[in-house]
Amino acid sequence: MSRSRATVSIRDVAAAAGVSVATVSRVLSPASPDIPMRQATRERVVRAIDELGYRPNDLARALLQQRTSTIGLVLPDISNPYYPPLVRGVEDAASAHGYRVVLCNTDGDPEKIAAYLDILVKARVDGIVVAGGGLPQLPGPPLVFETYRTKLVMVGRHRLAHPSVQIDNVAATRAATAYVVGLGHRGIAFLGGPASSSTARDRLLGYREARRDAGLPEAGPDTVRTGGFDERGGYHAARSLLGGEPPTALVCVNDRTALGAYAALADAGLSIPADVSVVGFDDVPMASFVRPTLTTVAVPTYEMGQAALRLLRDALDGTASTEPVLLPTRLVVRTSCAPPRAAGAR
Amino acid sequence: MSRSRATVSIRDVAAAAGVSVATVSRVLSPASPDIPMRQATRERVVRAIDELGYRPNDLARALLQQRTSTIGLVLPDISNPYYPPLVRGVEDAASAHGYRVVLCNTDGDPEKIAAYLDILVKARVDGIVVAGGGLPQLPGPPLVFETYRTKLVMVGRHRLAHPSVQIDNVAATRAATAYVVGLGHRGIAFLGGPASSSTARDRLLGYREARRDAGLPEAGPDTVRTGGFDERGGYHAARSLLGGEPPTALVCVNDRTALGAYAALADAGLSIPADVSVVGFDDVPMASFVRPTLTTVAVPTYEMGQAALRLLRDALDGTASTEPVLLPTRLVVRTSCAPPRAAGAR
DNA sequence: TTGTAAGCGTTATCAC
DNA sequence: GTGATAACGCTTACAA
Numbered sequence: 209m210s211r212s213r214a215t216v217s218i219r220d221v222a223a224a225a226g227v228s229v230a231t232v233s234r235v236l237s238p239a240s241p242d243i244p245m246r247q248a249t250r251e252r253v254v255r256a257i258d259e260l261g262y263r264p265n266d267l268a269r270a271l272l273q274q275r276t277s278t279i280g281l282v283l284p285d286i287s288n289p290y291y292p293p294l295v296r297g298v299e300d301a302a303s304a305h306g307y308r309v310v311l312c313n314t315d316g317d318p319e320k321i322a323a324y325l326d327i328l329v330k331a332r333v334d335g336i337v338v339a340g341g342g343l344p345q346l347p348g349p350p351l352v353f354e355t356y357r358t359k360l361v362m363v364g365r366h367r368l369a370h371p372s373v374q375i376d377n378v379a380a381t382r383a384a385t386a387y388v389v390g391l392g393h394r395g396i397a398f399l400g401g402p403a404s405s406s407t408a409r410d411r412l413l414g415y416r417e418a419r420r421d422a423g424l425p426e427a428g429p430d431t432v433r434t435g436g437f438d439e440r441g442g443y444h445a446a447r448s449l450l451g452g453e454p455p456t457a458l459v460c461v462n463d464r465t466a467l468g469a470y471a472a473l474a475d476a477g478l479s480i481p482a483d484v485s486v487v488g489f490d491d492v493p494m495a496s497f498v499r500p501t502l503t504t505v506a507v508p509t510y511e512m513g514q515a516a517l518r519l520l521r522d523a524l525d526g527t528a529s530t531e532p533v534l535l536p537t538r539l540v541v542r543t544s545c546a547p548p549r550a551a552g553a554r
Numbered sequence: 555m556s557r558s559r560a561t562v563s564i565r566d567v568a569a570a571a572g573v574s575v576a577t578v579s580r581v582l583s584p585a586s587p588d589i590p591m592r593q594a595t596r597e598r599v600v601r602a603i604d605e606l607g608y609r610p611n612d613l614a615r616a617l618l619q620q621r622t623s624t625i626g627l628v629l630p631d632i633s634n635p636y637y638p639p640l641v642r643g644v645e646d647a648a649s650a651h652g653y654r655v656v657l658c659n660t661d662g663d664p665e666k667i668a669a670y671l672d673i674l675v676k677a678r679v680d681g682i683v684v685a686g687g688g689l690p691q692l693p694g695p696p697l698v699f700e701t702y703r704t705k706l707v708m709v710g711r712h713r714l715a716h717p718s719v720q721i722d723n724v725a726a727t728r729a730a731t732a733y734v735v736g737l738g739h740r741g742i743a744f745l746g747g748p749a750s751s752s753t754a755r756d757r758l759l760g761y762r763e764a765r766r767d768a769g770l771p772e773a774g775p776d777t778v779r780t781g782g783f784d785e786r787g788g789y790h791a792a793r794s795l796l797g798g799e800p801p802t803a804l805v806c807v808n809d810r811t812a813l814g815a816y817a818a819l820a821d822a823g824l825s826i827p828a829d830v831s832v833v834g835f836d837d838v839p840m841a842s843f844v845r846p847t848l849t850t851v852a853v854p855t856y857e858m859g860q861a862a863l864r865l866l867r868d869a870l871d872g873t874a875s876t877e878p879v880l881l882p883t884r885l886v887v888r889t890s891c892a893p894p895r896a897a898g899a900r
Numbered sequence: 901t902t903g904t905a906a907g908c909g910t911t912a913t914c915a916c
Numbered sequence: 917g918t919g920a921t922a923a924c925g926c927t928t929a930c931a932a
Contacts, residue, residue, distance in 0.1 A: 215702050217925055228903045233927055261698050266676045267617045268925035271908045286641050292633040299659055311657040313645055330612045352607050356561050439843040467843055474845040494840055497785040497813055499820040563909055574919045579911060614909035617924045
């Protein structure tokens with residue numbers, strides 16, 4: 209009555225049911241069905257819980273059990289359309305196994321990354337999924353994670369001894385490029401992606417390898433335009449390429465870049481695929497709704513998220529390998545590519 | 555040495571520094587600078603912290619202080635491109651004020667919503683931001699939130715006595731429709747949005763009001779096509795509309811729907827805006843990169859996220875009003891609208 | 901079948 | 917200036 213404690217705790221339930229806190233705890237325990245208890249007691253406790261609207265405090269439980277059932281998800285920017293499916297993959301798998309997900313947008317900024325990792329360790333998350341890189345730049349060996357038994361799983365390329373989910377960017381881009389080569393293209397440019405990104409570097413490498421496979425000359429600066437990862441970057445990269453003799457095909461570092469190129473091509477009065485063929489990467493939802501529909505490499509982003517959480521659970525069980533898990537990509541042929549106007553001309 | 559405790563705790567630091575745990579706590583306290591302490595002591599503690607790689611346990615702190623510095627963010631689906639900017643708005647503001655964000659995708663499913671709210675209460679989050687509705691369908695009065703002093707803030711329309719951030723969907727769609735009316739259009743259809751969504755209903759209402767303003771006949775089923783909120787929904791809605799006498803302008807419930815309509819129009823050999831004008835809603839990033847660029851209503855999504863977190867902080871301070879905070883929208887005129895081919899014909 | 905009590909890692913209130 | 921110690925809300929031996 210006087211000075212009632214703020215919220216409802218297990219003690220209030222115990223008092224209301226006329227039992228000890230241990231008994232209440234037993235009713236709430238996951239092993240409850242196996243715990244011998246008088247039926248009447250159990251019912252009294254359940255009733256008290258209902259009436260008081262009691263919700264057990266997970267903090268206290270976590271403190272005792274040394275696990276929070278919480279994981280951190282660290283990525284550059286959820287606004288990048290590449291990430292939402294990944295996030296859902298992680299979250300769906302996480303919630304299916306009783307984990308909560310703390311979202312951390314870092315913009316790829318090493319300082320923000322470091323700050324978030326610190327926060328997550330202090331929150332004693334059971335594990336952390338890191339997508340989009342940025343970790344290798346961390347100062348010093350991250351033994352903090354060992355100290356607090358925080359498991360790390362990476363999505364994408366990295367140089368650390370942690371489990372990871374990846375795709376073969378080199379092979380996928382090589383195959384995508386080979387596809388336009390097979391269509392008869394020779395003037396093939398590569399568009400977008402900052403050199404600072406290992407993903408972009410891998411895709412560029414795949415493009416170079418495909419050129420070599422096809423006996424095309426080494427790609428020079430005239431056929432490779434680096435830039436951003438987004439529509440704007442693709443737009444400007446494509447524009448700058450259209451100045452000289454325009455290529456007949458564009459291999460883009462990702463779909464956003466490709467969609468930016470679509471806009472640049474339209475503005476230049478060039479038609480896809482009659483004048484220029486375009487290939488993307490990622491297969492974002494828009495890829496099948498632009499016209500012409502975009503031929504692109506489908507990345508199993510959602511599945512990568514799921515796989516990352518599975519790896520995290522394995523790591524928590526002590527049964528995780530640091531051997532990267534490679535998920536398959538697939539070239540989705542749609543309508544943005546066609547043979548060049550005058551195949552073989554020149 | 556023997557049976558060393560698993561992780562490093564404040565006690566280990568105290569032992570290493572040869573002080574009491576209270577002293578370590580004082581060094582770590584936010585008020586540390588104001589606490590009188592011998593410089594040498596402080597230094598010894600700091601050194602011990604560094605050497606042991608100690609990170610204070612936020613759970614223990616939270617348990618004691620009755621606040622977790624964590625908030626829940628409940629929304630239908632992060633994969634819906636409308637949400638990422640909102641999420642970033644919330645998260646940026648949250649992290650700026652020391653809050654962690656737990657992400658909860660519900661697919662709008664009442665059961666998932668209820669389950670997540672329960673989880674969040676058990677996690678003793680300080681507050682919850684609910685976007686995308688679905689709450690009113692919860693069974694019974696949510697007095698659990700009162701019991702555990704969990705503050706709720708809504709983004710979008712709702713019928714609950716909680717603070718909220720909203721936009722005026724009716725007025726915005728009315729203005730957008732008035733814009734195409736002003737261009738001379740009379741055959742104006744409304745596309746997409748399930749009737750179950752209050753947002754969709756509001757936008758439809760705005761469309762109807764604009765028709766009335768313009769002296770157009772009440773919209774019948776032939777001019778209103780409900781459906782999904784996404785590209786697919788827009789595509790099919792537009793297709794079904796193109797059967798009879800096609801409208802000269804399409805007012806779409808959102809940009810995804812509009813982009814779906816773009817595809818349907820292209821497939822039907824109709825050109826935008828020569829044959830049909832299109833207006834969207836939301837101003838997602840793609841809107842300025844499709845060709846023709848999409849005329850649409852810009853929604854300050856990121857700012858809404860920020861505002862939601864501000865409201866949550868106000869609520870935690872006890873200084874929040876349940877009066878909805880209305881953020882302004884803006885019609886962004888681009889190139890998807892033009893006067894109808896034969897203005898006034900018929 | 902149920903209760904008592906120790907302890908998870910902190911902070912805050914007293915003493916000294 | 918610094919140190920004991922009692923909470924915070926729970927789970928889990930161990931007793932009864």
